Amino acid sequence: MNILVLMKQTFDPEEKIAFQYGTVSEEGVNFIINPYDEYAIEEGLLLRALHCGEVTVITVGTERAENGLRTALAMGADNAIIVNSEDLNLDEYSTVKILESIIKNREFDIILAGNVAVDYGSGQIGPRLAEELNIPQVTTITKLAIVGNEAVIERDVEGDKEVVMVTLPVLVTAQQGLNEPRYPSLPGITKAKKKPIERIEIDDLHIEDVLEVKTITTETFFAPKKGAGRILEGDIEAQVSELAILLRSEAKAI
Amino acid sequence: MNFLLSEEHQMMQKMVREFALNECEPTAAQRDEEEYFDIKIWRKMAELGLCGIPWPEEYGGAGADYLSYVITVEELSRVDASIGTTLAAHTSLAGWPVFKFGTEEQKQKYLRAMAEGKSMGAYCLTEPGSGSDSSGMKTSAVLKGNEWILNGSKIFITNGGYADIYIVFAQTNPELKHKGITAFIIEKDFPGFSVGKKEKKMGIRSSATTEVIFEDCCVPKDNLLGQVGEGFKIAMLTLDGGRNGVAAQGVGIAQGAFDKAVEYAKDRVQFGKPISSLQAIQFKLADMATKIEASRLLTYQAAWREDQGIPYGVQSAMSKLFAGDTAMEVAVEAVQVFGGYGYTREYPVERYMRDAKITQIYEGTQEIQRLVIAGNLLKE
Structure with missing residues (x-):
């Protein structure tokens, strides 16, 4: 079974976010594998244990993202691919175009991704990629079993559970609860050093014409601090009319 | 010169740190309170390949280096010194002498079992009447046919009762004093071997420390470690490296107590501001x-x-001396930063303070470290 896993290296959610020159500063920040992608990697390793085959972890990122790949290899992944995104302004659209160009000529039975990345949280990469590759997708999965050419999947739907049967190849995105990611073992860490990382430059992909980003960032800023709440007083009718006025004039919500 | 850890060492440090925080810290206070050694933690460490860090893969080890081992002991001790000491005694006191002086068969049998974490190791040198002066030991070994017969007892044995393999030093020729000491590998099931009373300790209470007793204990000839009369040398060389593991415990204890002190100082408000501003x-x-x-x-x-x-004995002694004192001093100061709360068991710094003391005592007291360092300095 050929298992592909999409991985993103993200900010450690416990880090303090600071701005520098209008963007989020990465100085002295600890980077980790996006926690949802860790579930995806673990699920890939569990699938391999049951069905044999290989787990290949793919990332689009700068050189430091190789750390994340190295950790995935230490956890037990077989291969790793990084597309160098240094000096590139990418959005979900263009990132998926890159991933598509790498994946479309590979054989695969399943693609595992995180449900969402904890940094920018768009949750678009997995679904977009499935569309581009023209394969089915099942998002926010919490259980996965593969029998023959079919996957039986439980997915989290806003706290409820939905069971889906789908034919391979399929793309799934991992939700919390899917599994308990392993620690990379010490022998795993020493072995990871010897496993190759395939490094791809954007120029090698010849997709310049489709790399145009669709998203323009005009400004990056902290969410305004939440002020103290206000409790309206008086009889209900007065409260309602005051609320309507406030929603119109202060909150500009209506 | 490069003072940065390699990518591999950083990855391992992170893994052990997360393991310690997730698997050891939640129960550390309770295990200390109940003086309970939790074998489940040991088994998880074995799964992660932490039980034979510096030993080659051909003997079941992780094939990593001593620096990796030291970082691991530090990170474990940062959360729970009892776990640090369990691993340190197992690796550098029991594993090391087998790796350095064992026959190929002994390594395949004993070092492999220890490296894979299937067996735990212990080191038996100290006796009631011989601590710093280990040449005065009374435990005797007499060769009868194909077996050595051991009689005597050892005390303060880390991992006692839980260990499967004991490296034991016994006197085989009392006239030769320290040159008559010989080392043996003893399995816990050998007839005549038993575990005595468990010590009630001030610190590292969730690690097991016991007496072990030999009553006509029969040890096959093949279980001689090194040569007859080579035991004292083996014991001392083992401690040369072993005390670096104690230094790592000291660094970990100090760092753990320090982290807690910083966190508390930022939070605790007195005179209208956090005490960290004082x-x-x-x-x-x-x-x-x-x-x-x-x-x-x-x-x-x-x-x-x-x-x-390259030679490391002096540096190892220096590291143990300095890190042991640091652990004690930093833990005492951490309690001071916490004030009255630090003196209660509601907060963990009193545990760090109790745990720190042993790093100034075992594997050679601070006074013995100074003898080792000075002896080397003044060597002609």
């Missing part, structure tokens, strides 16, 4: 951090020297 507290924290950094550098340096194959 110079009296700031100076304490600065001194603590500086001592920890110096201890860590000494400790890593000694491990690095062993990895490079």
Whole structure:
């Protein structure tokens, strides 16, 4: 079974976010594998244990993202691919175009991704990629079993559970609860050093014409601090009319 | 010169740190309170390949280096010194002498079992009447046919009762004094071997420390470690590296206590502001951090020297001396930063303070370290 896993290296959610020159500063920040992608990697390793085959972890990122790949290899992944995104302004659209160009000529039975990345949280990469590759997708999965050419999947739907049967190849995105990611073992860490990382430059992909980003960032800023709440007083009718006025004039919500 | 850890060492440090925080810290206070050694934690460490870090893969080890081992002991001790000491005694006191002096068969049988974490190791040198002066030991071994017969007892044995393999030193020729001491590998099931009383300790209470007893204990000839009369040398060389593991425990204890002190100082408000804004507290924290950094550098340096194959005995003694004192001083100051709360068991710093003391005592007291260092300095 050929298992592909999409991985993103993200900010450690416990880090303090600071701005520098209008963007989020990465100085002295600890980077980790996006926690949802860790579930995806673990699920890939569990699938391999049951069905044999290989787990290949793919990332689009700068050189430091190789750390994340190295950790995935230490956890037990077989291969790793990084597309160098240094000096590139990418959005979900263009990132998926890159991933598509790498994946479309590979054989695969399943693609595992995180449900969402904890940094920018768009949750678009997995679904977009499935569309581009023209394969089915099942998002926010919490259980996965593969029998023959079919996957039986439980997915989290806003706290409820939905069971889906789908034919391979399929793309799934991992939700919390899917599994308990392993620690990379010490022998795993020493072995990871010897496993190759395939490094791809954007120029090698010849997709310049489709790399145009669709998203323009005009400004990056902290969410305004939440002020103290206000409790309206008086009889209900007065409260309602005051609320309507406030929603119109202060909150500009209506 | 390069003071940065390699990518591999950083990855391992992160893994052990997360393991310690997730698997050891939640129960550390309770295990201390109940003096309970949790074998489940040991089994998880075995799964992660932490039980034979510096031993080659051909003997079941992780094939990593001594620096990796030292970092691991530090990170475990940062959360729970009892777990640090369990691994340190297992690796550098029981595993090391088998790796260095064992026959190929002994390594395949005993070192492999220890490296894979299937067996736990212990080191039996100290006796009621011989501590720093180990040449005065009374435990005897007499050869009868194909077996050595051991009689006597050893005390303060880390991992006693839980260990499967005991490296035991016994007198085989009392006239030769220390040159009559011989080392043996003893399995817990050998007839005549038993575990005596468990010590009630001040600190590292969730590690097991017991007496072990030999009553006509029969040890096959094949279980002689090294040569007859080579035991004292083996014991001392083992301690040369072993005390670097104690230094790592000291660094970990100090760092753990320091982290807690910093966190508390930022939170605790007195006189209308966090006490971390008071110079009296700031100076304490600065001194603590500086001592920890110096201890860590000494400790890593000694491990690095062993990895490079250059003499490390003096550096190892220096690291143990300095890091042991640092652990004690920093833990005492951490309690001081916490004030009255620090003296209660509601907060963990009193545990760090109790745990720190042993690093000034075992694997050679601080006074013995000074003898080792001075002896080397003044050697003609």
